[in-house]
Amino acid sequence: MKEVSSVEYEEIQVNTLNIKPCLGCFSCWNKTPGQCVIKDEMAGVLEKILWADLVIWSFGLYYFNVPSKMKNLIDRQLPNVLPFMVKDSESGSHPTRYDMSGKKHVVISTCGFYTTHGNYGSVDPMFDHFLGKRQIRENLLFTGRAFQSSSA
Numbered sequence: 722m723k724e725v726s727s728v729e730y731e732e733i734q735v736n737t738l739n740i741k742p743c744l745g746c747f748s749c750w751n752k753t754p755g756q757c758v759i760k761d762e763m764a765g766v767l768e769k770i771l772w773a774d775l776v777i778w779s780f781g782l783y784y785f786n787v788p789s790k791m792k793n794l795i796d797r798q799l800p801n802v803l804p805f806m807v808k809d810s811e812s813g814s815h816p817t818r819y820d821m822s823g824k825k826h827v828v829i830s831t832c833g834f835y836t837t838h839g840n841y842g843s844v845d846p847m848f849d850h851f852l853g854k855r856q857i858r859e860n861l862l863f864t865g866r867a868f869q870s871s872s873a
């Protein structure tokens with residue numbers, strides 16, 4: 722993407738950022754709508770996510786899920802959803818505070834086990850709930866180790 726001159730591209734290295742865990746205080750819903758009480762680097766991440774047309778979520782699979790720092794970043798997006806719920810699925814969900822309809826997301830992950838099958842059982846529904854149901858799901862990415870094992 723860096724080679725495509727017309728693309729404005731920003732990379733966020735999640736593990737290098739100071740992002741504290743969500744306090745669960747719901748201030749971002751009732752006291753200061755859309756604003757978190759914690760003043761750290763998450764405010765900048767939220768701005769970038771709103772700015773981008775395409776967000777690529779990239780991570781190595783840890784214990785059948787996203788690594789903790791990425792889960793933390795996902796939790797801290799509560800300011801960007803509204804306090805009420807809609808029954809758009811079995812569980813229901815919170816509508817987004819801003820119009821995200823034109824935004825696209827890509828999820829890329831590597832893993833180390835024999836196959837992606839069964840490995841992404843927690844990740845798939847989480848991103849579907851969080852970003853909306855994906856249109857394309859490809860399990861193509863293996864680490865060298867996993868690829869050799871699965872083809873043995």
Ligand SMILES: Cc1cc2nc3c(=O)[nH]c(=O)nc-3n(C[C@H](O)[C@H](O)[C@H](O)COP(=O)(O)O)c2cc1C
Pocket residue numbers: 780781782783784785786830831832833834835840864865866
């Ligand atoms: C704490 C930890 C938990 C992991 N859990 C899983 C797992 O549940 N499933 C899996 O396939 N790989 C797991 N892995 C392997 C990583 O997904 C893998 O190391 C990562 O995708 C990077 O690939 P690489 O080590 O070949 O560079 C885990 C690795 C670590 C360090």
